[in-house]
Amino acid sequence: MSLLEVEDVHTYYGESHVLEGVSLEVEAGEVVALVGRNGVGKTTTLRSILQLTPPREGDVRYDGESLVGLETHEVADRGVGWIPEDRRVFAHLTVEENVRLSVPPGSDEEAGLETAYEAFPDLREFADREAGTLSGGQQQMLSIARGLVNENDLLLVDEPSEGLAPLIVENVAESLQSVAEDTTLLLVEQNLPLALDLADRFYVVDHGQVVDEGSTEGVTTDDERFERLSA
Amino acid sequence: MTGALATVVEVFVSGMAKASLYAMMALGLTLIFGLLGVLNFAHGSLTMVGAYVAGLVMVTFAAGSSGLGAVVWFVVAALVATTLVGGVGAAMEVGLIRKLYDRPPIYQILLTFGVTLVLDELMRIVVLFYGQQPRADWRAALGTKPSFVDGNVSVLGASIPALELFEVAFGVLVVVAVWAFLTQTRYGLVVRAGSEDDEMASALGVDVRRVFTVVFALGAGLAGLAGALLMWDPAWGASVPLASETLLPAFVVVIVGGLGTFRGTVIAAVLVGMVDGVTTYFFNEGIITFSGISELMIFLILVGVLVVRPQGIAGQAEVGGH
Amino acid sequence: MFLWFARRVSRVKRRWGVISTETVDRETAVDTDESWVREYARDHVAHLLVVAAFGVYPLLYSLLVALGGGVAGAFLPRPETMTAVFYFGLFAMSFDFISGYTGYLSFGHAAFYGTGGYFVVLVANGKVPLLPADTPFMVSMVLAGVLAALLAVVIGSVSFRLSGVYFAMITLGFAQVMYVFMRDWGFLSSNPRDGVAVSNDLHPAGFEIGIPGVDALNLAIGPLRGDEIEWLFLDLGATEVSYYMVGLVVLVCYFAMQRMVHSPFGRVLVAIRENEERARAVGYNTFRYKLGAFAASAFFAGVAGALFAGVRRSVSPDNSLYFLVSGDALLASIIGGFGTLAGPLYGWLFDRSVVEFLSKTGAGGGLLPLLREYLPGSVVEAQLVGGMTFGEGIEVFLNGHAPLYLGAVFVAFVVYVPGGLLGWVRNRLGGTVAKQLPAYLAKLRR
Numbered sequence: 001m002s003l004l005e006v007e008d009v010h011t012y013y014g015e016s017h018v019l020e021g022v023s024l025e026v027e028a029g030e031v032v033a034l035v036g037r038n039g040v041g042k043t044t045t046l047r048s049i050l051q052l053t054p055p056r057e058g059d060v061r062y063d064g065e066s067l068v069g070l071e072t073h074e075v076a077d078r079g080v081g082w083i084p085e086d087r088r089v090f091a092h093l094t095v096e097e098n099v100r101l102s103v104p105p106g107s108d109e110e111a112g113l114e115t116a117y118e119a120f121p122d123l124r125e126f127a128d129r130e131a132g133t134l135s136g137g138q139q140q141m142l143s144i145a146r147g148l149v150n151e152n153d154l155l156l157v158d159e160p161s162e163g164l165a166p167l168i169v170e171n172v173a174e175s176l177q178s179v180a181e182d183t184t185l186l187l188v189e190q191n192l193p194l195a196l197d198l199a200d201r202f203y204v205v206d207h208g209q210v211v212d213e214g215s216t217e218g219v220t221t222d223d224e225r226f227e228r229l230s231a
Numbered sequence: 232m233t234g235a236l237a238t239v240v241e242v243f244v245s246g247m248a249k250a251s252l253y254a255m256m257a258l259g260l261t262l263i264f265g266l267l268g269v270l271n272f273a274h275g276s277l278t279m280v281g282a283y284v285a286g287l288v289m290v291t292f293a294a295g296s297s298g299l300g301a302v303v304w305f306v307v308a309a310l311v312a313t314t315l316v317g318g319v320g321a322a323m324e325v326g327l328i329r330k331l332y333d334r335p336p337i338y339q340i341l342l343t344f345g346v347t348l349v350l351d352e353l354m355r356i357v358v359l360f361y362g363q364q365p366r367a368d369w370r371a372a373l374g375t376k377p378s379f380v381d382g383n384v385s386v387l388g389a390s391i392p393a394l395e396l397f398e399v400a401f402g403v404l405v406v407v408a409v410w411a412f413l414t415q416t417r418y419g420l421v422v423r424a425g426s427e428d429d430e431m432a433s434a435l436g437v438d439v440r441r442v443f444t445v446v447f448a449l450g451a452g453l454a455g456l457a458g459a460l461l462m463w464d465p466a467w468g469a470s471v472p473l474a475s476e477t478l479l480p481a482f483v484v485v486i487v488g489g490l491g492t493f494r495g496t497v498i499a500a501v502l503v504g505m506v507d508g509v510t511t512y513f514f515n516e517g518i519i520t521f522s523g524i525s526e527l528m529i530f531l532i533l534v535g536v537l538v539v540r541p542q543g544i545a546g547q548a549e550v551g552g553h
Numbered sequence: 554m555f556l557w558f559a560r561r562v563s564r565v566k567r568r569w570g571v572i573s574t575e576t577v578d579r580e581t582a583v584d585t586d587e588s589w590v591r592e593y594a595r596d597h598v599a600h601l602l603v604v605a606a607f608g609v610y611p612l613l614y615s616l617l618v619a620l621g622g623g624v625a626g627a628f629l630p631r632p633e634t635m636t637a638v639f640y641f642g643l644f645a646m647s648f649d650f651i652s653g654y655t656g657y658l659s660f661g662h663a664a665f666y667g668t669g670g671y672f673v674v675l676v677a678n679g680k681v682p683l684l685p686a687d688t689p690f691m692v693s694m695v696l697a698g699v700l701a702a703l704l705a706v707v708i709g710s711v712s713f714r715l716s717g718v719y720f721a722m723i724t725l726g727f728a729q730v731m732y733v734f735m736r737d738w739g740f741l742s743s744n745p746r747d748g749v750a751v752s753n754d755l756h757p758a759g760f761e762i763g764i765p766g767v768d769a770l771n772l773a774i775g776p777l778r779g780d781e782i783e784w785l786f787l788d789l790g791a792t793e794v795s796y797y798m799v800g801l802v803v804l805v806c807y808f809a810m811q812r813m814v815h816s817p818f819g820r821v822l823v824a825i826r827e828n829e830e831r832a833r834a835v836g837y838n839t840f841r842y843k844l845g846a847f848a849a850s851a852f853f854a855g856v857a858g859a860l861f862a863g864v865r866r867s868v869s870p871d872n873s874l875y876f877l878v879s880g881d882a883l884l885a886s887i888i889g890g891f892g893t894l895a896g897p898l899y900g901w902l903f904d905r906s907v908v909e910f911l912s913k914t915g916a917g918g919g920l921l922p923l924l925r926e927y928l929p930g931s932v933v934e935a936q937l938v939g940g941m942t943f944g945e946g947i948e949v950f951l952n953g954h955a956p957l958y959l960g961a962v963f964v965a966f967v968v969y970v971p972g973g974l975l976g977w978v979r980n981r982l983g984g985t986v987a988k989q990l991p992a993y994l995a996k997l998r999r
Contacts, residue, residue, distance in 0.1 A: 050434055076436035088431045090424045101424050102435050105417075150435055270718055330968055336718070337658065341887055341967045344880065348960025356954055475877065479729065486722050523737035530733065533726035534711075541715050 001064050003028040003184055004049070004154055009058035011041075011048045018044045019055065020208035026154070031185040033199035033216070035192060037229055041208040042188040043085060046156045049186075050082055051075050062154070077104075081152030085159045085188075087143040091132025095123055095142060098131050102146040112149040119175065120145050137168035144175055154184045161191045173198060192221045192229065204228070237389035242512045243505075244386075248395035250504025251402020252467070255460055256477045257484035257496050258409055259453030265426040265491030266446045268336055269328060272343040275478025276350040277319065277451050281312040281458025282469035283354060286372030288312075289462070293375050301377035309459040313452040319350075320451020324444050347474065355471050368468030376463050394464065401460055406497055409453070413493060422446055426491060483533045489543025498544050503529055598994065599987040603895075607800060610635065611793045627923040630906050633776060636796045636864060638902045639803045644857035645885035645897030650810050651850035652883075653892035654819065655843055656826035657713070660721040660879050661728030664708070665701040665851040667874035669858025671735060672697040674868050677751045677760075680740070690760035694802075694859040701855025702848040709847040713840055716829075725876055732874040748869025751862075759791075760863040762798040774798050774864055799860050806853050807895065813849060814894055822846050826892075884959070888966050890973030893985075899974055907962070908955040921951045 004026040011019035019041045026032045034042045047053040049060050051072050060067045067075050076082075090098050096113065103112035117124040120141045126134060131142055140160060147155050160176060161169045173194055176185070180198070189195035195202065196216045204212035204225065212225050219225075260274045285308040293304035323346060331338045355365045363369060380397050383390045413419035425432045425442050433439045461467040461477070484503055488495030506528050513519040521527070536543065594601065611632045617625040630638070648662045672681070676693040679686035684693065712723045735741065742749045759778035763771030772794050773780045779791030789797075813819055821842050824832040833839050862868040872878065881904075882897070889900025910920050924947055925933075933944035941949075950957075970977055975986075982989035 052430055052434070071438070071440070072430070072433040073436050073438045076434055082431075082434040084431065084434070088428055090427045090431070092427060093420070093424060097420055097424075100417075101420050101432075101437075104436055146435065327964065327968065334971070338967055338971065340718075341883070342964060344883065345960045345964035345967060348884075348956045348963065350960075352954050352957035352960065356949060356957070360949055479876070482722060482725070486719070490718070521737060523733040526733045527730060530726050530729040534723060534730065537715060537719060537723040537726065538711055541719050 002026060003063060004186065005059075005061040006045070006049065007059045007061070009045070009048050009055040009060065011044055011053055011055045013044075013053070018208055019048060021058065022048075022205070022208065022210055023058075024203050024210055024213070026184060026186050028153070028184055030201065031180050031187060031199045033195040033202040034186065034188045034205055035190075035195055035202055035226070035229060036205035038190075040205045042205050043158055044208075045205065046082070046158055046186070046188060049075075049156060050080065076150070076152075079151070079153040081147045081150045081155045083143050083147045083155060083157045083160065085162065087136075087139040089131040089134070089139050089142050089146075092130055094128050095131055095134070096127040098142055099123070099145060099149055102150045104151050107151060116145040116149050119148060119178070137164050137171065140164060140168075140172055141175065144172070144179065148179060152183060154186065155179065157185055157187045157189075159188055159190060161189065161194055169194065192226060196221060234388075236387060238512075240387050240389040241391060242508055244389075244391050244395050244399070245511070246505035246508025247501070248398040248402075248504070249507045250501040251399050251406075252457070252461065252464070253480055253484050253504050253507075254402050254406055254497055254500035255453070255457035256481040257488075257500060258405070258493075259450035259457070260481050261485045261488065261491055261493065261496040262409075262422075262453065263447055263450035264485065265493070266422055266429075267328075267339075267443055268491075269339040269343065270336075270482075271450070272340060272478065273323065273346040273350060274343075274450075274454050274481055275474040275476070276347045276354075277316050277454035278458040278461065278477045278481075279469070279471060279474040280319065280350060280354060281316045281455030282372075282462040282467075282473055283358070283369070283458070284315050284455065285309060285312040285459035286369050286375075286462045286469040289375040290369075290371045294371070298377050298379065301375060302380075304375075305459070305463075308462075309456055312455040312459040314455075316455025316458070317448040317452030320454075321444055321448035323451070324447035328447070329440070329443075347478075351471055351474050358471065365471040368465065368470050369462075372462050372469050373465055380463070398460065398464070405453070405456065410493065418442075418445075480529060483529055487532060487536045487543055489545040492543070492545045495543050495545025502544075503532060506532065595991045597987065599990040602990075604804065607635075608797075611789075611796055624923065627910065627919055630902070630909050632792050632796045634905050634909055635902075636792070636799050637861075638898070638905050639796070639799045640857050640860040640864065641881070642885070642898030642901045643803045643806055643860070644854050645882040645889070645901050646807065646810060646894055647850045647853035647857060648879070648882035649886045649889075649891065649894055649897045650814070650853065651847050653886060653894070653897075654814060654822040654826060655846055657716065657843065657847075658721040658883075659724050659847070659850070660876065660883075661708070661724030661726070662850075662854055662882055663874050663876060663878035664724075664728035664731050665705060665854035666858035666861070666878060667728075667731065667735065667868070667870070668701045668704055668851075669694075669697040669855035669860075670862035670868035670873040671741075671749065671858075672700055672855070673760075673859045674749050674751055674862050674866075675741070677756055678749070679755065686755050689765035690859075690863055691762060691765045694856055694863065697859040698852040698855040701858070702852040705848045705851030706844060709844045713843045713847070725879075728874065728879065729876060732870050732876070735874055736870040746870065748867055748872070750867035756866075759795075759866075762802060762863075772798050775866060776864075778866075795864055799864060802856065802860060803898075806856060807898075810849070810853060810894060818842070818845070884963055886973070888963060888973055890975030890977070890979075893973065893975040893979065896973050896975035903974065904959060907959055911951055911953075911955040911958060921947065924951070 002025040006022055006024045009019050009022045010017070022041065022045050024032070034045060036042055044053060048055045049067065051067060051070055055068060062075075062078060062080060067078075067080075090101070093101070099113055099116045100109050103109045122138060123142060123145060126138065131139065134142065144160070147157075157176065160172050164172065169191070176187075176198060179185070185198075187195065187199060189198070196219060199216050201215050202213065202219075203210050206228060211228070214225070256278060259277075260271055263269055263271050288308035288311050289304060293301050293308070296304060323343075327342055327346070328339055331342060358365045376394070380393050382393055384393050384396060385391075413423060421432065421437050421442055425437060425439050429439045457477070458469075458473075461473065462469045467473060467476070480503065484499045485496055487503065488497070488499035507525045510519065510525045510528050514522065514524050614629055614632060617629065644662075644666050647665075648659060651657060651659050651662075673690065673693045675681050676684045676688050676696075677686060684696075708724065708727045712720055712727070715723055736746055738745050757778070759773035759775035759780070761771040761773045772782075774795040776792055776795065779795050781791055782789040782794060814822075821832060821837055824837070825839050825842060829839055858868075858873060861873070885900035885904055886897040887900065888903055889898065890896025933942065935943045966973060972980060979985055982993070
């Protein structure tokens with residue numbers, strides 16, 4: 001049994017049919033990349049897993065139990081975390097407040113803060129600044145830190161490198177790599193070299209369906225299977 | 232020159248007293264708008280219900296008790312009004328507004344408008360049934376003020392109504408309490424996070440729906456608390472029209488402050504209260520002869536701020552990245 | 554750090570969309586040898602039926618009350634009430650014209666209604682410069698509309714820079730400024746809070762509606778000072794004459810608005826409501842369209858206010874300029890159908906019918922007198938909770954407390970029938986009544 005099983009999921013935004021039967025599996029401990037062009041349904045796949053945009057058909061199982069019909073916060077309680085596109089830090093909360101909020105109730109907030117600051121020493125420096133005043137890279141670090149202290153077994157990571165300078169992207173990649181040591185990752189990434197570098201396996205998504213999959217072992221960015229990505 | 236100083240003190244305190252009433256009227260509204268995005272038209276009606284509930288407690292239990300006894304009963308009355316009206320708010324959110332979250336916000340506004348009609352008319356029926364006039368202030372409730380809140384106090388040569396000092400103290404206390412709740416407690420943190428991005432908060436494990444209910448109840452409770460305070464003020468008093476009379480200033484304060492911002496609401500309340508205090512003084516002195524000057528100024532502030540700075544004093548044009 | 558609102562505002566700023574029930578396709582199956590008159594009549598069969606129904610209503614009412622007595626009187630609104638339904642219905646339609654079609658909630662619409670009402674009364678009292686007290690009512694009514702439209706251009710040119718809740722609030726602010734000003738302006742009358750009334754010395758007769766200057770084509774309105782007509786078997790009192798004359802003006806206004814809504818202009822308004830960005834992107838100057846619609850809407854609101862003041866011969870700040878007057882228009886629009894134009898009139902008819910059914914204390918109508926008359930004494934005397942008898946109970950709950958029930962009905966509409974009465978009917982028919990009815994009738998004929 002895989003940690004996450006997405007089975008023939010159909011999702012709509014109003015009347016528009018975005019996911020037309022997506023199926024994929026993620027094993028515990030893996031890093032899996034979802035690649036594909038803009039607007040093919042990668043982000044929607046993550047939202048459907050989180051029940052932010054609940055699927056109309058199909059099933060999402062986590063640890064063998066269906067998530068469909070649960071509220072998003074219940075999905076989060078079970079250990080599925082989200083590092084969304086555009087970071088979505090709480091701009092008017094301080095860095096420290098952003099982290100504190102992410103520590104689940106009942107866990108030690110101070111320990112959570114320590115974990116976050118150890119992983120991202122920069123954040124300690126900005127602890128009292130409003131998160132909205134940080135640079136894009138720093139916000140991305142904060143967003144990852146939030147996912148880190150949120151005590152998840154599976155993290156859904158959406159476009160972590162988007163809009164960041166190459167040097168910062170390297171930092172982000174490194175921190176994701178260290179997060180991946182004890183967390184399973186499902187990663188949406190446009191930056192193909194980065195995706196292949198981080199992931200163990202990949203799925204190619206097109207027009208709301210998975211059209212290809214495989215191991216990243218020995219696969220390069222000029223593999224013919226990725227041709228459709230640039231089309 | 233002591234006369235001039237006394238006048239300044241008198242006008243300042245009366246302005247601050249008005250500011251604290253306006254802040255009380257608007258705080259709950261701004262909390263609810265900040266988190267839920269619902270402009271609650273029933274807010275004035277909830278204030279009105281709070282005024283009657285608090286008045287009922289006072290008239291029933293505190294009539295005749297003087298001094299400290301009356302103040303203790305007032306605290307009880309305020310708590311009862313807050314709790315009861317808060318309960319009405321929770322029921323509104325769970326029973327009605329929750330059904331409409333996935334619709335355009337106009338429907339939530341319309342819904343609360345309908346609730347206003349029902350609440351006002353229910354209260355009118357109750358009040359008429361007990362032989363009271365719905366339009367006039369409830370004299371018996373006004374009369375439960377202890378003598379030391381009723382008289383005047385001499386400060387720096389100025390003669391200041393004790394009620395105004397009481398109102399300022401009450402308002403400051405409530406503003407500080409709400410501020411402490413929002414910034415110093417975990418739940419306040421959750422409320423602020425949910426106000427910014429409820430989706431992200433829920434993905435971090437926050438049960439946003441429950442927070443919505445709690446905040447709606449809290450906002451309504453604050454309306455009830457405002458009602459309790461207004462019940463003692465002869466310029467307001469418990470009456471059915473109190474609903475629309477408090478709703479409009481509350482709107483002005485919330486909009487002028489910047490929809491849904493706590494700090495902006497407090498600043499706007501001070502601004503509107505001081506302008507009200509100063510123009511009232513000018514009118515009383517005969518410097519201005521137009522009797523509606525204070526009200527006129529309040530709405531001119533609304534229009535002026537919306538023209539010059541639509542996002543309000545403390546609001547930000549558009550922040551956040553998605 | 555207390556600012557926590559980013560997302561919320563964008564949520565509110567998102568379009569205040571409303572249900573779109575308008576179908577654009579035209580009914581085109583026309584027999585070639587039909588004359589255009591018949592074709593036109595068939596296109597407007599729904600309108601003709603509605604006008605005919607309103608036309609016979611006063612006669613029907615007196616007939617039914619004569620036959621059925623108290624029962625018919627209890628359920629049917631009186632012609633006086635229907636006259637009020639006409640002018641306030643026109644105001645509600647003008648509100649819908651701007652708010653329902655563009656999605657901009659004009660929460661200060663009472664400003665235009667009040668402008669119309671105050672203007673005609675002040676003209677009649679000789680208080681408006683350049684206009685003599687004996688200016689024909691028709692002229693001052695149209696001028697009232699023009700003045701309201703000019704006011705709308707001023708208010709709109711500032712307000713349309715905002716949208717959503719901010720637009721609603723700034724228009725509310727303008728209207729309240731006017732309300733406070735007119736309420737306390739000593740020039741208007743000795744007690745401006747109670748409003749202004751038409752001087753009976755200057756105007757012993759009621760205001761006349763018709764064609765100015767042609768005496769034969771004018772009829773005076775107003776319950777006390779209106780004209781009465783006896784012609785063949787018809788015997789119309791002042792109430793009925795007012796009903797028809799006000800109804801006529803409202804009908805003309807309705808058709809004018811209806812034409813605008815169905816013109817290319819109206820389609821741009823709907824496009825603005827659906828997606829203003831896109832409307833702008835395809836090259837429309839949406840600001841101008843909104844301003845134009847606002848002015849047109851204000852014109853009709855002004856005319857409605859003029860009719861209101863013309864019938865009642867007085868106007869007060871609380872019944873014309875207060876924000877709850879705009880609230881009533883909103884109520885009518887939601888119950889009748891937001892964005893349907895005709896709906897608000899039916900919404901207000903519904904509203905007034907409920908009020909009258911539940912409020913009348915006098916003889917000859919309403920639920921309460923009916924119950925008093927027909928309930929057996931044993932039921933009336935029956936004890937309910939706390940020593941209150943059933944009779945006292947119905948006195949408390951059925952006497953003048955219609956807003957209680959209307960509020961509940963309104964909430965039910967918002968939650969369960971968001972399209973309103975007319976929106977619901979259109980959904981059922983799959984298009985506007987005017988377009989679907991002829992097709993339906995044609996099907997029946999076959």
